[in-house]
Amino acid sequence: MLVGLALPFAPRAQAYPPETQAKPSPLLAALKAELDRSMKTYGTQDPPAYYIGYTVTDTQKVDVQGSNGALLNSSEGRNRWLEVSVRTGSYALDNTHKVGERQMQSDTAVVAVPLDDDPEVLRRAAWLETDKQYRAAEEALIKIKTGKEVKVETAEGKAPDFSKEQPHVSIGPEVSIHVDRTPWEAKVRAYTKAFRESAAIINSIVTFSAQAQNVLQVTSEGEQLQYGLIRYRLELFIQGKAPDGMDIERYSNFDWVDPKDAPDDKAVYASEATLRKEMEGLVKAPLIDPTVGPALLTGRAAAVFFHEVFGHRAEGHRQKDVSEGQTFAKKVGEQILPSFLSIVDDTTMKKLGGEDLLGYYQFDDEGVPAQRVTLVDHGVLKDFEMSRSPLVGFSHSNGHGRRQLGATPVSRQGNLIVQSSKTMSDAQLREKFIQMIKEQGKPYGLLIDDIAGGFTFTGRGQPQAFQVQPLVVYKVFPDGKPDELVRGVDIVGTPLAALTKIVATGDKPEVFNGYCGAESGSVPVAAASPEILISELEVQKKETSTDRPPILPPPAHDTVKTGGQQ
Amino acid sequence: MRRAGKIAGVMLLLAALSCATAGVAGAQQDNDHTLQAMHDEMARSKARLELQIPNSDQPVRPFYIEYRILDLEVREIVAEFGDLLSSTHRRNRFMNVSARVGSYKLDSSNFVSDDGFQGFIGPTGSVGIDRDYDSLRQDLWIATDQAFKEAVDTYSRKRGYLSSLARQSDIDDFSKAEPVRLIEPLEAPDWTNRNWEQEAREASEVMRAFSQIHESRVTYYLVYATEYLLTSEGTEIRQNRHFAGIDGGMNAVADDGVPVNHFYATYATRPANLPNVDAVRKGLNVACTELMALRSAPPAQDYTGPVLFEARAAASLLAQVLSPAINGARPPISFSPVLEQMLTGLGGKSDWVAADTTWTRKAFVGRKSPW
Numbered sequence: 001m002l003v004g005l006a007l008p009f010a011p012r013a014q015a016y017p018p019e020t021q022a023k024p025s026p027l028l029a030a031l032k033a034e035l036d037r038s039m040k041t042y043g044t045q046d047p048p049a050y051y052i053g054y055t056v057t058d059t060q061k062v063d064v065q066g067s068n069g070a071l072l073n074s075s076e077g078r079n080r081w082l083e084v085s086v087r088t089g090s091y092a093l094d095n096t097h098k099v100g101e102r103q104m105q106s107d108t109a110v111v112a113v114p115l116d117d118d119p120e121v122l123r124r125a126a127w128l129e130t131d132k133q134y135r136a137a138e139e140a141l142i143k144i145k146t147g148k149e150v151k152v153e154t155a156e157g158k159a160p161d162f163s164k165e166q167p168h169v170s171i172g173p174e175v176s177i178h179v180d181r182t183p184w185e186a187k188v189r190a191y192t193k194a195f196r197e198s199a200a201i202i203n204s205i206v207t208f209s210a211q212a213q214n215v216l217q218v219t220s221e222g223e224q225l226q227y228g229l230i231r232y233r234l235e236l237f238i239q240g241k242a243p244d245g246m247d248i249e250r251y252s253n254f255d256w257v258d259p260k261d262a263p264d265d266k267a268v269y270a271s272e273a274t275l276r277k278e279m280e281g282l283v284k285a286p287l288i289d290p291t292v293g294p295a296l297l298t299g300r301a302a303a304v305f306f307h308e309v310f311g312h313r314a315e316g317h318r319q320k321d322v323s324e325g326q327t328f329a330k331k332v333g334e335q336i337l338p339s340f341l342s343i344v345d346d347t348t349m350k351k352l353g354g355e356d357l358l359g360y361y362q363f364d365d366e367g368v369p370a371q372r373v374t375l376v377d378h379g380v381l382k383d384f385e386m387s388r389s390p391l392v393g394f395s396h397s398n399g400h401g402r403r404q405l406g407a408t409p410v411s412r413q414g415n416l417i418v419q420s421s422k423t424m425s426d427a428q429l430r431e432k433f434i435q436m437i438k439e440q441g442k443p444y445g446l447l448i449d450d451i452a453g454g455f456t457f458t459g460r461g462q463p464q465a466f467q468v469q470p471l472v473v474y475k476v477f478p479d480g481k482p483d484e485l486v487r488g489v490d491i492v493g494t495p496l497a498a499l500t501k502i503v504a505t506g507d508k509p510e511v512f513n514g515y516c517g518a519e520s521g522s523v524p525v526a527a528a529s530p531e532i533l534i535s536e537l538e539v540q541k542k543e544t545s546t547d548r549p550p551i552l553p554p555p556a557h558d559t560v561k562t563g564g565q566q
Numbered sequence: 567m568r569r570a571g572k573i574a575g576v577m578l579l580l581a582a583l584s585c586a587t588a589g590v591a592g593a594q595q596d597n598d599h600t601l602q603a604m605h606d607e608m609a610r611s612k613a614r615l616e617l618q619i620p621n622s623d624q625p626v627r628p629f630y631i632e633y634r635i636l637d638l639e640v641r642e643i644v645a646e647f648g649d650l651l652s653s654t655h656r657r658n659r660f661m662n663v664s665a666r667v668g669s670y671k672l673d674s675s676n677f678v679s680d681d682g683f684q685g686f687i688g689p690t691g692s693v694g695i696d697r698d699y700d701s702l703r704q705d706l707w708i709a710t711d712q713a714f715k716e717a718v719d720t721y722s723r724k725r726g727y728l729s730s731l732a733r734q735s736d737i738d739d740f741s742k743a744e745p746v747r748l749i750e751p752l753e754a755p756d757w758t759n760r761n762w763e764q765e766a767r768e769a770s771e772v773m774r775a776f777s778q779i780h781e782s783r784v785t786y787y788l789v790y791a792t793e794y795l796l797t798s799e800g801t802e803i804r805q806n807r808h809f810a811g812i813d814g815g816m817n818a819v820a821d822d823g824v825p826v827n828h829f830y831a832t833y834a835t836r837p838a839n840l841p842n843v844d845a846v847r848k849g850l851n852v853a854c855t856e857l858m859a860l861r862s863a864p865p866a867q868d869y870t871g872p873v874l875f876e877a878r879a880a881a882s883l884l885a886q887v888l889s890p891a892i893n894g895a896r897p898p899i900s901f902s903p904v905l906e907q908m909l910t911g912l913g914g915k916s917d918w919v920a921a922d923t924t925w926t927r928k929a930f931v932g933r934k935s936p937w
Contacts, residue, residue, distance in 0.1 A: 067701065
């Protein structure tokens, strides 16, 4: 068989524990049969297809959403999508090659396929999409070969376009969820009704979602995968408005995998009480002006900080792309962080300190098994998060090729874990923080308690800067005055400078679970870090609205009897 | 005179309130608190929603407020080649609040500018599906606030723009309408005992016999809706709507590489009135057979001359050609001349209006219209 002859590796069987041994889906054989037929045809064309991959993603989803004490929607659905990837040319140069700053449109084709297990109809869909994809890949390769003649080849561009990886055969059990929506409908009503008790909360939304996703993947390299993943999530979101028009938002979420780990009402109401207290404080809190000085970031805030400032710049494809800033491309083996810090991206980790990690998976979206990757060891840069787009000196994927359904995978973060060998207790860290404020002669330092997220510029056309959006910020005074809640600033900086200003860390890691958006869409990620003390952090004024707050008070808090049932 | 006018106004208001209360009472018998919440929030807004404008003696108030809620329950079932592709069942409620400031002669409507007021939640959006009182008032409160501020901002821009024109329109911006009150009994969706998923499978299975069909979809749409409308003029409506349709699309490629496609569609006023699966299969079979004939047909040559449109084609043609010409909507006034030109070219909001405008008509030549 042509596919087998071309393969440098024999497929490796992945062992599942005996209790989870599973039968292969009948669709796997159908995909394999159509793949073999396609390779026989397109593998002998000019140019030949040297790689074809089929992925079927079956998603069962339950959503229950409430707002202001009522149910917004409650639904359950299932869909099944087929993605077809065809590469023409060779591993060294194929239709995905980026010439200069131009890359051919290479989004994977995605088509809806029947929920019924009907091999014949699935093969028909695969047949049609393979033909479309081959034609697009054929055209792209011709343009690339022509384009190469008029562009200078960069050193980074000399790396192959696609890495050769060990194919795996792994048949895991199919997963499913059985959710009784009625109790969740009652819960989201009650959770959002509780928010109505505060006049500072203009709007509240609580969302419960559950998802079971089963993936089947076959490739012309011999890969045959069947695996599933279940996720549950509860999100609390509230909106308010300060008298000066600034919009204030607070958010918290719970993520779990096993239904028995669902948060109980006590935990949810405790989280609600914190959000409510913060909202009521924030709408009245004074604004602060831009400043530079010492800052203490709590674990969750530090986790987001590392995700934005370091994690995105350690994604492998950014070291290859000539339009990227390539902050760390030439720094492998160099000290980029204080020597007491190490960073791993471990997508094999399911939990940390009892908390489920959203960045866990068995195989990445290019069929490569999840791996633990040491990115920074005692401050020294060692590796990048790699997809199957190799770099010079990094010829293989380490299982970080990820994408949202329908997008082409690129290297992405999974579970970014920051570890420290210079830890202090909370009290010691605060003491050092105050000492630093005094030494710098600053009137106050900033305690960043929560961060919503942020963004970072990695392209060469922009400054290599990051901006993260703190949600809860306190002024900490050196003279022992109580901390003061403030608002209206974003953290800004440049990565190489910011990372070297970390002077100490706490001793308890905290986890941030969220969804990260980038070139290949939105993917679930986790980041974990202990508290960090930074000697110098810059904040700038955040973008704000000037719309007045509502003219009338919320109906439930209106003491005037006009027209209502108050 | 002023006093008499005031008394008359109070009496009218009382009359309106008593009618409104009767409507609300009817609605509450079925545990639907939607209209009650709409009434109470509108009363509060009419009485107290105002903005003091600098250099003006009088605060600005809305002279007209309108609340619309659409309660929509939809099942959508899609099948291809005898297999189920998706089956969804959703219920949502959508709110739309509009407010007008100024007067019937000149108000805040129908004006487009580049940098108008941008509320942070907005006057439209999803609201709770529970038909409860408190959550809907909370949603209407913020939506009314946003709609009012948007209207104040737009009115100011519109007046500024119109003052620069040599001649202004002598047509009023808004016409007064007699209040209408219609409270229909709340209707629960009847999905009947038909197995819609199985019907969609069986209907779409017809395409399997046509090996030259590359792609096909059969979609069942089953819709129940309740519309609510409350205006500050006194109009109060709760009305049920229902609709169902089956839509079958198919495509193939002719030997010369030209893609060809065809469709089959049928509609009914209620899901239960949709044709049975045998009738749908027959209809799809005809469409597939026609598509195969089309696929084998020789390419048409350039032609100028008489054309005969069959009835179903003629109706569609007239709809496309006549609709923009007989649409009574006024094109919006725009601060941007380029934008204004574009909007005028589009003929304003070109919602389709039937040629005889008989929206109350439920059947035409023996066939029921979908609404």
